[in-house]
Amino acid sequence: MKKPRRGEAPGPLNINSMMDMMTIILVFLLKSYSSEDVSVAPSDNLQLPFSTAEAAPKLAVNMVVEKGQVIVDGKPILQLGTADDPTKPGSKVPAVPETELQGQLVPKLFDVLTQKATDAKALGERAGGSSKDLGFKGQILMQVDKDMPFNVVRTVMYTAGQAQFGEFKFVVVKLNE
Amino acid sequence: MSERRKVENPDLDLTPIMNLVTILIPTLLMAAQFVHLAVIDSTLPAIGQPQTTEPDPNETPPLNLQLFITAGGLTLMGTGADEILFPDGKPTLQPGEAMPPTIPCKSGAVCTGVEDYDWKALTKKLGVLKDRFPKEQNVILVPDNAVRYELIVSAMDAARADIEVKDENNKSRELFPYVVIAGGAP
Numbered sequence: 001m002k003k004p005r006r007g008e009a010p011g012p013l014n015i016n017s018m019m020d021m022m023t024i025i026l027v028f029l030l031k032s033y034s035s036e037d038v039s040v041a042p043s044d045n046l047q048l049p050f051s052t053a054e055a056a057p058k059l060a061v062n063m064v065v066e067k068g069q070v071i072v073d074g075k076p077i078l079q080l081g082t083a084d085d086p087t088k089p090g091s092k093v094p095a096v097p098e099t100e101l102q103g104q105l106v107p108k109l110f111d112v113l114t115q116k117a118t119d120a121k122a123l124g125e126r127a128g129g130s131s132k133d134l135g136f137k138g139q140i141l142m143q144v145d146k147d148m149p150f151n152v153v154r155t156v157m158y159t160a161g162q163a164q165f166g167e168f169k170f171v172v173v174k175l176n177e
Numbered sequence: 178m179s180e181r182r183k184v185e186n187p188d189l190d191l192t193p194i195m196n197l198v199t200i201l202i203p204t205l206l207m208a209a210q211f212v213h214l215a216v217i218d219s220t221l222p223a224i225g226q227p228q229t230t231e232p233d234p235n236e237t238p239p240l241n242l243q244l245f246i247t248a249g250g251l252t253l254m255g256t257g258a259d260e261i262l263f264p265d266g267k268p269t270l271q272p273g274e275a276m277p278p279t280i281p282c283k284s285g286a287v288c289t290g291v292e293d294y295d296w297k298a299l300t301k302k303l304g305v306l307k308d309r310f311p312k313e314q315n316v317i318l319v320p321d322n323a324v325r326y327e328l329i330v331s332a333m334d335a336a337r338a339d340i341e342v343k344d345e346n347n348k349s350r351e352l353f354p355y356v357v358i359a360g361g362a363p
Contacts, residue, residue: 015191022198029205038214049330052340053215086323087248087287093323141216146327150320153329157358161221168358169216172330 049146051172060139061116067094077112093149106159113163140165217333219356240313246320248287250278296335303352304339316353
């Protein structure tokens with residue numbers, strides 16, 4: 001390219017090297033492009049465990065059990081309290097508050113999930129069984145924080161089971177990817 | 178004038194391509210997934226598939242493999258599996274005494290974290306059980322109340338397949354892929 005003389009306007013900007021860079025970024029992004037049905041909003045309250053599982057997640061009712069609350073399809077349903085950790089004296093672990101419990105059942109969560117099941121069934125009936133994907137299969141995606149004690153998980157699972165969600169799909173982060 | 182145009186070799190105008198790429202990059206950046214997710218299937222015992230067939234007296238009874246996850250380690254139990262689980266003979270328990278774990282923690286009596294549980298030993302033990310009961314595919318997890326969710330996932334991983342043993346298609350050896358989570362004592 002000709003060097004502009006003093007007093008002359010400079011020539012057009014050379015953007016070839018920038019184009020090279022952009023092309024590489026584009027290829028990299030295309031490679032990591034994915035259209036998975038499930039999205040996870042990472043936060044301090046929800047850290048998914050790692051696993052060697054391979055099965056891809058499918059669309060279903062989405063339940064998130066994070067440190068402070070239980071969320072169903074994006075709506076916070078139940079606030080979790082804390083209890084003393086029996087394994088480590090002095091520290092606290094999340095727990096379902098006694099006031100929210102009816103035996104093992106959490107009525108607030110039960111009502112929401114039952115409504116979801118009813119809606120899904122109605123949708124399946126309207127489709128008239130034409131589409132297999134629309135029928136109600138009782139599947140529920142569970143995103144649970146890795147430090148959640150089992151009694152919270154069990155209570156939530158039991159409630160989901162009572163609301164006709166019997167097939168649990170635990171969402172985990174794939175190892176070695 | 179016409180001669181001069183022939184000599185001149187103007188640069189290719191890359192601005193429209195740049196515009197396109199600049200729009201494509203944020204779009205793809207939004208759709209890019211840097212964390213790959215997977216799911217583990219599980220059912221509740223009550224809603225699991227019921228056994229409809231009558232038990233055949235000639236067949237071996239179902240294994241009913243149970244894996245207890247406690248702070249002290251991992252305990253396996255199964256019908257007719259005592260000689261594999263307790264090669265030195267089943268320990269005799271005093272009334273009220275708890276069964277010692279089949280696979281104790283690496284560091285001692287109480288496990289300190291996920292890594293302290295001996296998952297490899299569990300997979301190995303389950304491999305031996307699978308050799309003996311090749312048709313069995315179910316394992317029932319019975320975690321203690323205080324057990325962290327992370328441990329349950331690790332237990333499911335260890336029970337699903339042995340990644341160190343590969344078949345001719347380079348697939349891991351399948352052990353007990355159907356996991357049922359039992360309620361445990363409230």
